[in-house]
Amino acid sequence: MALVNGNYLKLKAGYLFPEIGRRVKAFSEANPDAALIRLGIGDVTEPLPQACRDAMKNAIDEMGTRDGFHGYGPEQGYAWLREAIAKHDFQSRGCDISAEEIFVSDGSKCDSSNILDILGEGNRIAVTDPVYPVYVDSNVMAGRTGDANEGGQYGGLSYLPITAANDFTAPLPSSPVDLIYLCFPNNPTGAVASREQLKSWVDYALEHKALILFDAAYEAFIQDPAIPHSIFEIEGARQCAIEFRSFSKNAGFTGTRCALTVVPKGLMGTSATGEQVELWGLWNRRQSTKFNGVSYIVQRGAEAVYSEQGQAEVKALISFYMENAAIIRRELSAAGLTIYGGEHAPYVWIKTPEGMDSWGFFDHLLNKANVVGTPGSGFGAAGEGYFRLSAFNSRSNVDEAMRRIRAL
Ligand code: MLT
Secondary structure (H helix, E strand, O other): OOOOOHHHHHOOOOOHHHHHHHHHHHHHHHOOOOOOEEOOOOOOOOOOOHHHHHHHHHHHHHHOOOOOOOOOOOOOOOHHHHHHHHHHHHHHHOOOOOHHHEEEEOOHHHHHHHHHHHOOOOOOEEEEEOOOHHHHHHHHHOOOOOOEOOOOOEOOEEEEEOOHHHOOOOOOOOOOOOEEEEEOOOOOOOOOOOHHHHHHHHHHHHHHOOEEEEEOOOHHHOOOOOOOOOHHHOOOHHHOEEEEEEOOOOOOOOOOOOEEEEOOOOOEEEOOOOOEEEHHHHHHHHHHHHOOOOOHHHHHHHHHHHOHHHHHHHHHHHHHHHHHHHHHHHHHHHOOOOEEEOOOOOEEEEEOHHHOOHHHHHHHHHHHHOEEOEEHHHHOHHHOOEEEEEOOOOHHHHHHHHHHHHHO
């Protein structure tokens, strides 16, 4: 008799994006002629940068030679990529992060879930509400929560509401927590955190010996130079934070797969018997055992992001998507909708009109405009009454989606 992991049975209905996919598929089958425009899942649409493609083609040719062939690579990533990341993404912004502290991986969704492998049971966990659902579901799967209540909130998690009332910035918890998931620029609200706000979190974590799990997957979309791109721009963060980053949204690697996690040396957790244990060593051990690294070819593609040509191409991609976001903001405001985000993030967060609930607005846009978005309630109870549109699409699709929504 094979027993299943009963924690999975605590999960609410499907993961948000497959659930949207299911509804869209049903709609398409019933309306085969409808020309759907998908602004739901935050998946990039524009071609891979030429610099990345050239680097990957060269890497493939190298692999076809005896001298240039690569078998298993280092599980932590090749040193040349880790060095490029440390230099360009961190040291250039004044962050004291070395190549050895960068772990290259195949995705920050995977890493933000896998990190639970090295964290113990019994941690008091805080998430924002709304939140990227992976943080919650991965804790449920790992048995770190109780059951869900009627509102869909799990026992054992502290939910920190981020709403228009607090400018979508995460309030500090009212009772002590040990693990804190923060995502800025925020998915789903598109909000950003100022230096002062991040400092208050770092101060909180240092005071309570808590660990911040900081998701910076959207940092490349920040337009205001005063807004930090990394938690490590805040003094003291090396003692209390792990950061997740990705090549998915800046360089269009959602289908190519490359990301990274920063675990500072000297960042400590506590064992059940009260000893201090370095998290770097545990994560290194975890990755060496359970992960074979990212392919040589893809890592060469990621390295090319840091070349002069790669940087120019990534900048152009970001500008393109941010112009989409500006169009969505402008057109929806003109349609009388209240909107947030979309200024430093590829997501626009919309107040649903006339008291419509999130899934009601989803169905309304799907049926009447053939536009797919993401219901805010799918990100948490406090997301009810909101709706997310992604700026990842072609210009013509964004223009057409806005034309259809305005015509409603
Ligand atoms: C989203 O739409 O929220 C993103 O696609 C999530 C992700 O990157 O996994």
